[in-house]
Amino acid sequence: MNMIQAINSAMDVMMALDSNVVVMGEDVGYFGGVFRATAGLQAKYGKTRAFDTPITEIGIVGVAIGMGAYGLRPVPEIQFADYIYPALDQLVSEAARLRYRSNGDFTAPITVRSPYGGGIFGGQTHSQSPEGIFTHVSGIKTVIPSTPYDAKGLLIAAIEDNDPVLFLEPKRIYNGPFHGHYDRPAKTWADHPGADVPEGHYRVELGKAATVRTGEALTILAYGTMVHVVANTVEELGVDAEIIDLRTLVPLDIEAIEASVKKTGRCMIVHEATRTSGFGAELSALVQERCFYHLEAPIERVTGFDTPYPHSLEWAYFPGPVRIGEALKKILKD
Template sequence: MAAQTDDLKQTAAMTMVQALRSAMDIMLTRDENVVVFGEDVGFFGGVFRCTEGLQEKHGRTRVFDAPISESGIVGAAVGMAAYGLRPVVEIQFADYYYPAMDQIVSEAARLRYRSAGEFTSPMTIRMPCGGGIFGGQTHSQSPEVLFTHVSGLRTVMPSNPFDAKGLLIAAIESDDPVIFLEPKRLYNGPFDGDHDKPVVPWSGHPLADVPLGYYSVPLESAAVFRPGRALTVLTYGTMVFVAQAACELSGIDAEIIDLRSLWPLDLDTLVKSVKKTGRCVVVHEATRSSGFGAELAALVQEHCFYHLEAPIERVAGWDTPYPHAQEWAYFPGPARLAAAFKRSMEAA
């Protein structure tokens, strides 16, 4: 589906950090009920500078710092959302969300259902996720599958600045709680999975043309990132660009589907692609066992069984705690993904 917008003509080159900041700036300006808060997001502008300058522009009652208490941050946001505000909170790293699990699952996700629709929970929880900064076990996890399992939550992960801004605006406007996961390796441009170097980036440059004004990208819409006919790659976040690099490395004409919204899922786009190609490779950065790729593989098997010409391949992180010193080996890289492409193409 096309992005909803007032005007797409005026654009500027932005990184994902700048695009996210632009989204929050616009929504703070458009809606007096929007507030932004979290650890160091006010005066300091956030550990990754996504909120830099917002407090100075919008004031300390709209953009403010919170104590180091994830349960307190999310708990306060639930109360604010129930009484009409639209809080946008930042968990400094996705790894830190565990203390707030009860507030997310037992309160935010269930509020609409427990109140029979009398209350809603229009809140957005931003979390930098994934590796690439040698942050080790406490700064580099990819916990997306834990959120997709929870009824009442929406889970989103953009792969580029245009989508990041449009999806964040849509998340802030949603009346349901949205888990908004931001791949740290994409904050300032896409990188491959073997070395800290750019892969073929969006629009041929680390920056992307992003509309300056308001627009939104529907939360339940996947995108065909790269058309192809040989096989389908189902992925999201950083792995979109790793898959692109694997296409170039292998020479295989793969169609890359960027999920964007992990749950609810745009199943129609996935099924259409797999039925066209007859082959499917699923890739994500998180641990393989019980990862989101297992759900994707099950859905493909259920809906595309009679169109499949090869077993569904899964490429993912290791089934180990996150290895600090070996993170570039832990990541699915172009070589590992290209090998999966080859196995799929050679299968009878």
């Protein structure tokens, strides 16, 4: 499976197992979603379980919270992560706090799916990476897969979770892993070990990182598309790097990060979102606090720029082999 098919399979499996699981959002029903992630679900489960909504993100998330509080498990789709901001108040003030405010009488078992990041030259209205905003909010779990296998297992775990989960899907790798060069074709998922996806039910535990490559020279922390860009870059440069795919930002597998950095003595963080107040800043602080006496060089960050995401200059904004390679040279020479 590619990632789109794996995400579709996760929802299909959960809708078959649990009649309380419903899929909702703009064009997710008859049309099957702008990226086809919900294709076939309405035909299979009917219009009351896979249905279209008006173009109102605050309404989509608000209704999902109410449905969740009364026993359903909604999986609302926000068509692009850039459109999630109108629903921010519902997510922050209602979903994240419902369990605490009601003394445990109500929960918000909702999984908000949304494509995020670059990949379609959508610029500042279709390519943003807002994960840092939500990792700041107590009560919301933030999940970002990098392979079809993880996407399905993590999405099933998110739907089964009794608290709100923001499930961000890196659209640049929806149909295949990303090599990292704009002038080279992307590989297909067919030869990637993460594309071997079981048909039935399985879970990938939230809060557990994956070591996708072992190494001794340095630790690289990444998630989503960046896992593939980093992996290809270190292979091309022949760097003995250990790559940690975070998979979930909240809850964070700090134990895996700490163990790796203490082993290698160096740490680099790569993400597509803007640098200032990006999640890499939190990672850097945590590594500094826990691994200070093991560090042999300053922590490096390779990120997007502190600008709106440009349409025509997407490849310049996107952290790629050149900038990652420069950071590798810098951290390894110290």
